[in-house]
Amino acid sequence: MLIKKQYDVVVIGSGPGGLAAAIDAKKSGADDILVIERDVELGGILLQCIHNGFGLQTFKEDLPGPEYAQRYINEARTLGITFLMDTMVMDVTSQRRLYLSSRDFGYLEVDAHAIVLAMGCRERTRAQVRLPGYRPNGVFTAGTAQRWVNVEGYMPGNKFVILGSGDIGMIMARRLTFEGAHVERVLEIQSYLSGLSRNYVQCLEDWGIPLQLNHTIKKIMGKNRVEAIEAVAVDEKWNFIPGTEEVIPCDTLLLSVGLIPENELSKKAGVALDPVTGGPFVDEHFQTSVPGIFAAGNVVHVYDLVDYVSMAGSEAGRSAAEFALAEKARAARYIPLVPGKNVRYIVPHKLDKKALEKGDISLQMRVTRPIEEDVWLEVRGDENSIVRRSERYVRPGEMVTIVLKPKMAAEVEKTGKLTVDIYPKSEA
Amino acid sequence: MEERNYICTACPMGCKLIVRMEGDEVVKILGNRCRKGETFGRQEAIAPQRMLASTVRVPNGFHPLLPVYTKGSIPKRKILEVLEKIRDVEVMAPIKAEDVIIANVIGTGVDVIASRDMPAKN
Numbered sequence: 001m002l003i004k005k006q007y008d009v010v011v012i013g014s015g016p017g018g019l020a021a022a023i024d025a026k027k028s029g030a031d032d033i034l035v036i037e038r039d040v041e042l043g044g045i046l047l048q049c050i051h052n053g054f055g056l057q058t059f060k061e062d063l064p065g066p067e068y069a070q071r072y073i074n075e076a077r078t079l080g081i082t083f084l085m086d087t088m089v090m091d092v093t094s095q096r097r098l099y100l101s102s103r104d105f106g107y108l109e110v111d112a113h114a115i116v117l118a119m120g121c122r123e124r125t126r127a128q129v130r131l132p133g134y135r136p137n138g139v140f141t142a143g144t145a146q147r148w149v150n151v152e153g154y155m156p157g158n159k160f161v162i163l164g165s166g167d168i169g170m171i172m173a174r175r176l177t178f179e180g181a182h183v184e185r186v187l188e189i190q191s192y193l194s195g196l197s198r199n200y201v202q203c204l205e206d207w208g209i210p211l212q213l214n215h216t217i218k219k220i221m222g223k224n225r226v227e228a229i230e231a232v233a234v235d236e237k238w239n240f241i242p243g244t245e246e247v248i249p250c251d252t253l254l255l256s257v258g259l260i261p262e263n264e265l266s267k268k269a270g271v272a273l274d275p276v277t278g279g280p281f282v283d284e285h286f287q288t289s290v291p292g293i294f295a296a297g298n299v300v301h302v303y304d305l306v307d308y309v310s311m312a313g314s315e316a317g318r319s320a321a322e323f324a325l326a327e328k329a330r331a332a333r334y335i336p337l338v339p340g341k342n343v344r345y346i347v348p349h350k351l352d353k354k355a356l357e358k359g360d361i362s363l364q365m366r367v368t369r370p371i372e373e374d375v376w377l378e379v380r381g382d383e384n385s386i387v388r389r390s391e392r393y394v395r396p397g398e399m400v401t402i403v404l405k406p407k408m409a410a411e412v413e414k415t416g417k418l419t420v421d422i423y424p425k426s427e428a
Numbered sequence: 429m430e431e432r433n434y435i436c437t438a439c440p441m442g443c444k445l446i447v448r449m450e451g452d453e454v455v456k457i458l459g460n461r462c463r464k465g466e467t468f469g470r471q472e473a474i475a476p477q478r479m480l481a482s483t484v485r486v487p488n489g490f491h492p493l494l495p496v497y498t499k500g501s502i503p504k505r506k507i508l509e510v511l512e513k514i515r516d517v518e519v520m521a522p523i524k525a526e527d528v529i530i531a532n533v534i535g536t537g538v539d540v541i542a543s544r545d546m547p548a549k550n
Contacts, residue, residue: 050495052479064481064497066544070525153492197435197442
């Protein structure tokens, strides 16, 4: 596999948003598509979501997460999309240049005509909900536990309390029960469930796991390993209600307290973020505030259903392809001006081929060294000389100008680049 | 006449169902927004069914575990028994998504199948 310097569309992330974006960008006519994934396999967080409930809208089937991902992965593979695995995007600019660090290819710089941000979201941690008490081992986010139990084959503990009634927390309550653990309690600070009702039924009610609304954790106990948590009831302003404390012995605390769109890269690219969602401001095509940079899925706002993430990804992919093709056509109108013999630089650096139809274009340049004799200033196309004039001498201190005339338009139209040489007539 | 309350799990909408029973018979289902809700309510009142997902060991797999699920729903009261069966199974990579891992698990008529491709460890 060869990684190119330039792609039509670069997609960051290969979860449901990124895969759908790549697939639809390809179907919409963008040729060169690169998907960058920091993990060693495609699919994102769906791979650890082994429970069913995915794809009811997209496939009219009740699928587990890995199977839902597999269908998109298979389709993307047949379309000839390039995947760059085990690769971190370190920086992105508003000019759509990406700086990458890759296990297989080392340091890379890649330019994109359009970018789709599909980095997903991350879980809120203990620090973000400010849980008091000791800081022992045994406090994990629900998603971390999910990865261990479902993919890597480790049990994070035996006796669990789960803080937060988010979907991942409830799903893990059932999953841990299936694997022989005991889930003592799910605590929710709000007066209502924060995940889907169906998950309350299938995951908690079915397995007799108690949910306490209007409850939170007052203190985590245990010095090296979690030994217990102190639960407490709260009023409508989330103040602890004295006298309602209850110590619940456990060895592990899972946090399912919300997800935050992951936008560190978006910030680097200068993408404006909505303080309410935590994701980019987008238009109806999921274009961000930076032209040519699109965003799809949980990176924009946290969805409840993966089917909607895929739909958003598709739209962002189509729009990115459209932008990339227009950008490519615009770029194809230009030819570069290349400094040849004795020329240090030329301004302008590139030329719109059609510009000559409207009038003269003057090329301004400086030479690399003085030539104190009669010289030719010559502009060449790929094959022919386009214009040549003479000068009695050239010096670096004195700028040199060559004028292209409308009558040369036909010759310029044919060439892929223009090279300027300045050399003594004696050497001609 | 008895009234039972359920939350439909057929889709993420979570409709609140009221199932009216006459003895062991369902006479009316209210609160559903689609036909799936009707089916779910009837089933839930008589013999609840669930889909089940878990993992099996793949000693030579790219990951040590292969996610699997029941191709259809199984009786809720059989879940622990099916889990026990799944826990005893070990498979060898490579596996393709939807490969049958346990056919007709404990006579339920439902297959346990692979949730994803699982290549072998390099």
